[in-house]
Amino acid sequence: MQCRKSKYWPSQAPTPLALTRSRQAWYALKDCSHLGSQALRIAGITSTGSSSDCGTAHAPHRDTEDNNADTPFDFTxxxxxxxxxxxxxxxxxxxxxxxxxxxxxxxxxxxxxxxxxxxxxxxxxxxxxxxxxxxxxxxYTMFNREKVGKYFIQLCGTTPCMICGSEEIKKTIEDHLGIKEGGASQLCCRC
The missing domain is CATH 1.10.10 (Arc Repressor Mutant, subunit A)
Known part of the structure; x- marks a missing residue:
């Protein structure tokens, strides 16, 4: 599919759920790699990877030893x-x-x-x-489908937050903790 200009302005962008239900819109945006990840963000999808990789938000479930349908779970x-x-x-x-x-x-x-x-x-x-x-x-990004550390840091990657300096905040956190995005630290505190 060739890239075509989006018919939506940022304020009119369809929700991520609407995009996942509309394959045509999803692939039209995904194939616009020369526009970079901003094209994906305008459409309401936060991409943590390259412009052709839409991050892990829609990653399929993979059964593991401690995360499968047969693993016991019950509320206390x-x-x-x-x-x-x-x-x-x-x-x-x-x-x-x-x-x-x-x-x-x-x-x-x-x-x-x-x-x-x-x-x-x-x-x-x-x-x-x-x-x-x-x-x-x-x-919803508030639900973690994989194990996370005791302290889980999330940063907004939308255009308004990036304009206000979220990339600098991310770099500061990475430098302070000595980890990269998606990484984990074994340190208690480096204050």
């Missing part, structure tokens, strides 16, 4: 009380509205990341198809 008794309190906020026929707070609860219980088994548990609790829960978990 205290968190089951929270689950019931969360579900009580919504009408019976809108239980799927509780997906985000339940995923957050599962992630907090599981040490800052969200295993596949936890997403399946949330799907059973709200009577939803697992894919509906996976869509939410993969769409």
């Amino acid at each position: 008794p205290e968190n089951y009380e929270r689950v019931h309190a969360i579900l009580d906020r919504y009408p019976e026929n809108y239980k799927t509205s509780a997906i985000i707070p339940l995923l957050d609860l599962a992630q907090r219980q599981h040490g800052g990341w969200l295993p596949l088994a936890a997403m399946n548990k949330v799907a059973r609790i709200v009577d939803a198809k697992p894919i509906q829960v996976y869509e939410v978990a993969t769409f």
